[in-house]
Amino acid sequence: MLYNHGVYMEIKAELILGDCKDKLKRLEDNSVDLVFTSPPYADSRKNTYGGIKPEEYVEWFIPISEQLLRVLKPTGTFVLNIKEKVVDGERSTYVMELILGMRRQGWLWTEEFIWHKKNCYPGKWPNRFRDAWERLLQFNKSKKFDMYQETVMVPMGDWARSRLRNLSETDKIRDNARNGSGFGKNVSNWLDKNMVYPTNVVHLATECSNKNHSAAFPKELPKWFIKLFTQEGDVVLDPFMGSGTTLIAAQELKRNSIGIEILPEYYRMVESEIKPVSCYLFEDQGSYETLSAK
Amino acid sequence: MLYNHGVYMEIKAELILGDCKDKLKRLEDNSVDLVFTSPPYADSRKNTYGGIKPEEYVEWFIPISEQLLRVLKPTGTFVLNIKEKVVDGERSTYVMELILGMRRQGWLWTEEFIWHKKNCYPGKWPNRFRDAWERLLQFNKSKKFDMYQETVMVPMGDWARSRLRNLSETDKIRDNARNGSGFGKNVSNWLDKNMVYPTNVVHLATECSNKNHSAAFPKELPKWFIKLFTQEGDVVLDPFMGSGTTLIAAQELKRNSIGIEILPEYYRMVESEIKPVSCYLFEDQGSYETLSAK
DNA sequence: GTTCCGCATGAATCGATAG
DNA sequence: ACTATCGATTCATGCGGAA
Numbered sequence: 001m002l003y004n005h006g007v008y009m010e011i012k013a014e015l016i017l018g019d020c021k022d023k024l025k026r027l028e029d030n031s032v033d034l035v036f037t038s039p040p041y042a043d044s045r046k047n048t049y050g051g052i053k054p055e056e057y058v059e060w061f062i063p064i065s066e067q068l069l070r071v072l073k074p075t076g077t078f079v080l081n082i083k084e085k086v087v088d089g090e091r092s093t094y095v096m097e098l099i100l101g102m103r104r105q106g107w108l109w110t111e112e113f114i115w116h117k118k119n120c121y122p123g124k125w126p127n128r129f130r131d132a133w134e135r136l137l138q139f140n141k142s143k144k145f146d147m148y149q150e151t152v153m154v155p156m157g158d159w160a161r162s163r164l165r166n167l168s169e170t171d172k173i174r175d176n177a178r179n180g181s182g183f184g185k186n187v188s189n190w191l192d193k194n195m196v197y198p199t200n201v202v203h204l205a206t207e208c209s210n211k212n213h214s215a216a217f218p219k220e221l222p223k224w225f226i227k228l229f230t231q232e233g234d235v236v237l238d239p240f241m242g243s244g245t246t247l248i249a250a251q252e253l254k255r256n257s258i259g260i261e262i263l264p265e266y267y268r269m270v271e272s273e274i275k276p277v278s279c280y281l282f283e284d285q286g287s288y289e290t291l292s293a294k
Numbered sequence: 295m296l297y298n299h300g301v302y303m304e305i306k307a308e309l310i311l312g313d314c315k316d317k318l319k320r321l322e323d324n325s326v327d328l329v330f331t332s333p334p335y336a337d338s339r340k341n342t343y344g345g346i347k348p349e350e351y352v353e354w355f356i357p358i359s360e361q362l363l364r365v366l367k368p369t370g371t372f373v374l375n376i377k378e379k380v381v382d383g384e385r386s387t388y389v390m391e392l393i394l395g396m397r398r399q400g401w402l403w404t405e406e407f408i409w410h411k412k413n414c415y416p417g418k419w420p421n422r423f424r425d426a427w428e429r430l431l432q433f434n435k436s437k438k439f440d441m442y443q444e445t446v447m448v449p450m451g452d453w454a455r456s457r458l459r460n461l462s463e464t465d466k467i468r469d470n471a472r473n474g475s476g477f478g479k480n481v482s483n484w485l486d487k488n489m490v491y492p493t494n495v496v497h498l499a500t501e502c503s504n505k506n507h508s509a510a511f512p513k514e515l516p517k518w519f520i521k522l523f524t525q526e527g528d529v530v531l532d533p534f535m536g537s538g539t540t541l542i543a544a545q546e547l548k549r550n551s552i553g554i555e556i557l558p559e560y561y562r563m564v565e566s567e568i569k570p571v572s573c574y575l576f577e578d579q580g581s582y583e584t585l586s587a588k
Numbered sequence: 589g590t591t592c593c594g595c596a597t598g599a600a601t602c603g604a605t606a607g
Numbered sequence: 608a609c610t611a612t613c614g615a616t617t618c619a620t621g622c623g624g625a626a
Binding site: 332338413414500501 | 596597600
Binding site: 088089090091093096097099100103108109110111112114116120124126127128129130131132133143145147149197198199200201 | 382383384385387390391393394397402403404405406408410414418420421422423424425426427437439441443491492493494495
């Protein structure tokens with residue numbers, strides 16, 4: 001039993017400079033718990049990846065997803081953040097073709113989460129509104145994958161809050177008394193009943209005030225999926241690391257991480273922000289529960 | 295100049311009993327401004343619609359969308375409300391295949407709106423969260439289509455919404471008094487400056503406690519798209535009428551409407567709720583602006 | 589006349605049981 | 608083995624009755 005004993009854990013972050021199509025071959029089979037990535041969208045980041053044309057996107061990505069399928073654990077998950085561009089007035093179909101292609105490759109297309117961007121970039125076009133959402137495609141190797149739903153529970157809606165107001169007032173009084181009579185347990189029971197599971201729509205604002213560089217997504221986005229699909233000490237991989245948002249999120253959550261980046265500029269930037277090895281002493285009940293659940 | 299003059303308009307609602315695959319052939323080429331519909335999803339509503347299998351869905355729908363392509367005006371829009379269900383742990387791919395099929399048929403896939411359902415169906419599963427969104431696929435015949443963005447503008451933020459509530463209460467009182475002091479104009483001026491264009495994410499709750507029948511979507515959903523893509527006097531078509539939500543929305547917004555329904559039960563229910571012909575006298579400024587914009 | 593509370597009800601999904 | 612049906616799970620909403 002580990003409760004009230006200390007447990008040391010070493011968390012590593014590995015950075016790799018190069019094209020993930022090649023560098024992924026270094027990684028061992030079945031060694032990654034979560035792949036979270038946002039690859040360059042078609043026709044964007046032309047300077048780095050040569051601007052993949054929409055009609056060539058699937059052909060370009062399939063060899064990479066083949067490697068990801070190899071390195072992912074059978075219980076692991078691949079979350080792909082992607083959104084098709086508007087080309088000549090139409091939404092491109094390469095994302096749909098990619099899903100169909102990856103299914104032929106052996107992936108299961110388990111779910112499609114929606115990231116609702118609350119404060120997306122303003123703009124006005126005569127025949128189109130602002131694009132305020134992106135796809136977060138969940139792929140798996142098998143139908144049995146790890147998912148830790150309790151870690152991302154959210155407070156109940158306004159409806160319940162107003163109706164349970166009476167209960168909560170009573171509860172506050174007892175909490176203030178702090179008489180150690182076991183009311184703490186009651187409080188947490190009450191809290192449990194006021195937390196509900198989220199849906200497959202994730203509401204997050206985009207980060208608009210970055211110091212040096214612009215990240216494709218806010219840190220909270222990978223954090224949500226890292227908490228949902230991994231435990232402390234697990235391995236998170238981002239083959240299109242960019243400014244390193246996924247790795248920073250993984251490190252803050254005490255997960256091992258591997259990042260691959262083709263641009264030396266980004267690589268060095270992340271290198272200067274990430275500690276390659278961190279040591280932690282776990283001794284709280286939360287960690288005990290996390291470890292024993294595994 | 296039409297201001298302060300009266301303009302009469304006759305709004306018709308036409309109900310057709312039968313299979314839309316056949317009945318659509320009656321409609322004239324290029325005669326519809328907006329198709330808004332929510333066909334039975336694959337394997338759902340078995341008791342009413344027989345439950346089309348996912349693998350047969352595209353084959354079943356393509357002849358219908360062919361007719362819709364024929365009857366739609368070149369400047370018109372087709373909005374398709376649909377969502378794939380989970381089959382054996384995976385999301386079905388028939389919606390993506392349908393989009394690809396309709397593009398081959400000649401449709402332009404212009405945009406995908408997200409309907410975020412605030413009160414989605416409850417449930418808890420080990421590997422999945424509740425599904426809280428549906429697709430609203432926008433298809434067009436040509437890149438030049440009518441869109442009236444100003445009609446769906448929203449208050450800028452929460453602060454604006456709360457202030458708007460107070461104003462609108464005041465406004466109601468004044469409206470009831472009918473004193474013609476021009477206060478309404480002031481309100482609309484103030485609103486204009488505090489209204490912004492919406493995004494492609496629509497937030498609406500489903501209507502779940504209907505007395506007689508259940509509608510697939512809240513009336514506000516077709517209303518939003520009817521206002522966005524048509525003007526008063528235009529023609530709205532719903533080939534899968536169901537309980538008639540689209541037609542009721544169209545009638546309330548003074549649009550002509552055509553509804554096709556295969557089930558006599560639903561047909562008669564809508565027949566009893568919808569007036570076949572309504573006459574309106576337009577004389578307020580709002581209508582003046584709408585007409586002159588045309 | 590308000591506000592408050594109880595209750596039924598959904599385009600769902602999984603896993604077990606039965607043919 | 609493969610399909611068909613059933614029970615359990617879960618939460619925002621609006622209606623109606625009560626304080």
